[in-house]
Amino acid sequence: MILYHLAKQVTLHTEPNGGSLFISHPQRIIKLSSGGVVALGQLCGQDQALVSGIDPRIKEFAVNLENQGVIVRQFPPMSEELLPFVSIVIPTYDRPQKLISCLNSLLTLDYPIDKLEIIIVDDASPIAIDLTNLINQTDQEYLINPTSQADKTDQIKGVTEIRLIRLVVNKGPGEARNHAVQAARGEIIAFLDDDCLVDKDWLRALVPCFQYPDVAIVGGCVEAADLTNSLGQYEQGQSPLFMGEFQRKVRKGSAVSYLPTCNLLIRKTNFLALGGFDPNLRLGEDVDLCWRVLDSGANIYYLPAGVVYHDHRARLLSFLKRRYNYGQSEAKLQGKHRQEKRQLSLFPGHGYLMAITIITTFLAGLQFGTVKGLFFGIVVLFFLGFLNLLGQVALSRYRTKAAGYSLPFSQVWRATRRAHNSSLYIYCQHFSRYYSIVPTILVLPFFSPLFLLLLFIHSWPAVVDYTLKRPAVAPIYFILYYSLENYFYQAGVLNGCWQEHNWRPLVMDLTNVKGVGR
Numbered sequence: 468m469i470l471y472h473l474a475k476q477v478t479l480h481t482e483p484n485g486g487s488l489f490i491s492h493p494q495r496i497i498k499l500s501s502g503g504v505v506a507l508g509q510l511c512g513q514d515q516a517l518v519s520g521i522d523p524r525i526k527e528f529a530v531n532l533e534n535q536g537v538i539v540r541q542f543p544p545m546s547e548e549l550l551p552f553v554s555i556v557i558p559t560y561d562r563p564q565k566l567i568s569c570l571n572s573l574l575t576l577d578y579p580i581d582k583l584e585i586i587i588v589d590d591a592s593p594i595a596i597d598l599t600n601l602i603n604q605t606d607q608e609y610l611i612n613p614t615s616q617a618d619k620t621d622q623i624k625g626v627t628e629i630r631l632i633r634l635v636v637n638k639g640p641g642e643a644r645n646h647a648v649q650a651a652r653g654e655i656i657a658f659l660d661d662d663c664l665v666d667k668d669w670l671r672a673l674v675p676c677f678q679y680p681d682v683a684i685v686g687g688c689v690e691a692a693d694l695t696n697s698l699g700q701y702e703q704g705q706s707p708l709f710m711g712e713f714q715r716k717v718r719k720g721s722a723v724s725y726l727p728t729c730n731l732l733i734r735k736t737n738f739l740a741l742g743g744f745d746p747n748l749r750l751g752e753d754v755d756l757c758w759r760v761l762d763s764g765a766n767i768y769y770l771p772a773g774v775v776y777h778d779h780r781a782r783l784l785s786f787l788k789r790r791y792n793y794g795q796s797e798a799k800l801q802g803k804h805r806q807e808k809r810q811l812s813l814f815p816g817h818g819y820l821m822a823i824t825i826i827t828t829f830l831a832g833l834q835f836g837t838v839k840g841l842f843f844g845i846v847v848l849f850f851l852g853f854l855n856l857l858g859q860v861a862l863s864r865y866r867t868k869a870a871g872y873s874l875p876f877s878q879v880w881r882a883t884r885r886a887h888n889s890s891l892y893i894y895c896q897h898f899s900r901y902y903s904i905v906p907t908i909l910v911l912p913f914f915s916p917l918f919l920l921l922l923f924i925h926s927w928p929a930v931v932d933y934t935l936k937r938p939a940v941a942p943i944y945f946i947l948y949y950s951l952e953n954y955f956y957q958a959g960v961l962n963g964c965w966q967e968h969n970w971r972p973l974v975m976d977l978t979n980v981k982g983v984g985r
Contacts, residue, residue, distance in 0.1 A: 494882030554653030641744030683765035686726030687773025794959025840916030
């Protein structure tokens with residue numbers, strides 16, 4: 468049995484010979500035949516849908532609508548007796564105090580303790596973890612009954628096992644997790660990092676996804692554990708571990724294309740069938756696993772209700788080093804998944820708009836000087852952008868009427884303006900993350916107005932993000948961290964491409980935005 472409901476931004480308009488689905492963002496219309504309206508009624512009757520033992524064509528229809536964000540799958544709570552056995556896997560390396568905090572947070576979990584085990588994998592820490600000593604430093608909720616085996620087994624409240632696996636050679640978190648899964652008894656494996664704290668409802672929120680056999684992976688929200696410093700405040704909404712506030716179906720090339728292993732649950736059978744994590748990847752192993760799961764035909768879901776709190780790096784150098792390493796891993800990932808490309812949708816006319824802006828800035832700078840040249844270029848950018856927006860609104864209204872629909876000007880204006888602004892933001896974001904270093908360096912010694920324009924384009928996404936999200940960090944720090952993060956990530960990408968002799972991370976698949984009436 469599968470439950471659905473219409474997405475928040477979708478409304479259904481029925482007609483004598485069919486109907487239409489109106490999606491507000493991005494604004495578009497999906498025409499339905501009379502049979503499609505009937506099928507949607509079966510899927511979303513009374514705003515909810517039951518798909519069980521019905522026509523396979525309707526199931527395929529449901530998958531298509533869900534992939535387009537038209538309907539949303541529901542995951543009702545599971546009864547106590549149906550909850551599966553879960554093995555929580557925590558790889559660790561030389562961070563005993565963080566591990567103790569993590570274990571203390573697990574004591575608060577609202578989950579049957581007879582359906583839970585914890586497996587700690589010490590990835591060859593310089594000072595080997597002593598489980599008994601470790602447990603004695605927790606909140607004393609653990610009742611320790613060690614065995615004489617190499618993998619020690621202790622009891623939390625006399626029921627839930629904690630086991631320690633000690634690796635002699637450091638193999639990285641992916642391979643450490645592989646060892647744990649081989650020893651795990653649970654049908655569901657819950658991966659957690661040693662620098663994370665869990666919400667008490669963490670498992671209750673995520674485990675119900677597995678009542679559907681097509682779901683292989685589910686993950687939840689990763690929030691910052693420490694908001695007392697400016698870097699932690701920045702990471703709260705900007706961390707690559709944070710996947711947003713809304714439920715998503717994970718799909719390649721979408722807003723959420725993978726889930727991080729610091730908050731990831733997977734069926735043991737799926738994990739073993741795919742051979743686990745690639746031991747050759749010390750970074751990006753979570754992306755690789757998710758993509759292989761998707762290639763196998765299974766589904767992955769992101770549910771923000773399943774929260775863990777991650778101790779983000781509070782020191783700037785370690786923060787930037789991590790971003791550099793993330794970028795460096797892209798080339799190796801793209802080498803393994805050669806069919807994958809970054810996708811960028813072009814809003815009509817924006818290619819010409821950017822080209823004219825750059826040329827105008829260059830010529831105006833030659834004529835009027837640095838500051839006036841930059842100002843003139845930005846004015847041209849916004850003026851031509853506004854004219855382009857008006858033209859697209861008129862075109863959208865024309866196409867909508869030609870299709871037999873009449874939408875208010877204000878509605879078309881808002882939707883088209885949002886698509887226009889979102890596209891400009893995404894262009895600047897891609898430039899900032901992948902392409903800003905080389906052109907900025909090239910124009911710096913020769914032409915200041917163009918350099919300032921590139922700097923403006925690089926920083927614009929940070930201004931937009933700060934305006935929309937209103938984080939606690941001061942705006943100057945937010946823009947600084949954003950710029951440094953993208954510069955270091957991009958440097959990692961370039962170095963990774965050079966080392967792997969693979970420049971695919973810099974290649975984009977360009978497509979056109981489809982608007983109303985298309």
